Amino acid sequence: MDISKLTIKEARKLLDTKKISVKELVEEYLKNIEDKNKELNVFLEVYDDVLKQAEEAQKIIDEGGALELTGIPLAVKDNILIKGRKASAASKMLQNYQATYTATAVQKLIDQKAVFMGRTNMDEFAMGSSTENSSFGVTKNPYDISRVAGGSSGGSATAVASNMALGALGSDTGGSIREPASFCGVVGLKPTYGSVSRYGLMAMGSSLDVIGPISKTVTDNEIIFNAIKGRDKMDSTSIPHSDFVSTSPNLGEVKKIKIGVPYHILNQEGISNEVKKNFDTSVERMKKLGFEIKDIKLPNMDKSLAVYYIIMPAEVSSNMARYDGIKYGLSLEAENLLDVYKKTRGEGFGREVRRRIILGAYILSSGYYDAYYSKAMMVRKIIQDEFKEAFKGVDVIFTPTTPSPAWKIGEKTSPLENYLADIFTVTANIAGIPAISLPSGYVKISDNESELPLGVQLMSSHKNEDVLFKIGKKFLNEN
């Protein structure tokens, strides 16, 4: 077995049966990083104590106390805090910032003695869908280095796809786990809002943000999700572990699982033919596996993008207020306090972050608040109700993950073009429901181009990640 290309499940077996040591495993992945990181720009930092972490994990295994992730090499998105380590959110504002506490999700993995390889590149403060908004260069797609890896968790998705880690943490506010997972041919889960504590995740849109796993298989994804989920007293929106009770029929009864397809949303403009074809093939595959497919209507799903691009910048503008040149990170000298704020924020934030702060401040300003923010909140409620209704008739809702495969670096010149890439993903954040992106094969855009991965998305009702895992495993032929 090639140990440089393992899944978590395979690695667990090899470690537990002592066929390999944690050190051997970790050294393979460090070698993969050394071979490819320069070209792909995945890790902003590879930690210097990886071998020490490996030694500690080995001790636990030798003492017979191994848990599912003990000794497993993982990567972490650069907006999730680990005490004493740098966390920059790929922003010049936090270039040298050192975390003063550890995110709960990370702590749970540290408690299992997982090995953290390093922190991964992303769009600045998670705002974007290609990592082109990183202050430290774009992450390249492992299938075609002239293309983007997706974003904002592009580094985490590429780390898994190119065997630099066996799994990774990302964050998803409007698609940032699922979109890069689909562009890189891996599995990405945006869990139910509140299922994973946000303590230690740098806030972007607080009513939308969630930490989630990226992995090669659905089985691995479930392992990481189970390790990080649960109630945390540091995040009042977090949900207790015991609340996650599956209401879906078990897989022995595949025929009873109903998959809803909102065919009407596929007729929107801007969805590439490759995506449509790939999605049709995926629906056929679901049918062959024995699932019942139902055509459903979600009349307001097409408003999600507009709602997202009101609510998200409103929350961004208030969350970004803390970076004032005094409390955290960058602080530039100036004549007076106001100029310190202006200079630090003007130079510390990149264009996209500044654009969203301005947009959000405008949306929340008196006179416009009702016209934009209040209205968006009303439509959000309508969309939430529409999904609740839909889940009375079907177990999951099936769509493509993205309207196109990975685009060429620099190809999208206007912000709006980038925003449209989120058309299928933002809805799950608006509704707070879980959604998973599954790799669904490869497409060739033209004869002289490389094959590019595509993904499909399954959404389910609140706290019902279980059904996503069940169907996902069937779809990807996992046992």
Ligand code: GLN
């Ligand atoms: N691409 C979306 C945006 O730019 C989503 C970002 C995210 O999920 N963090 O806002």
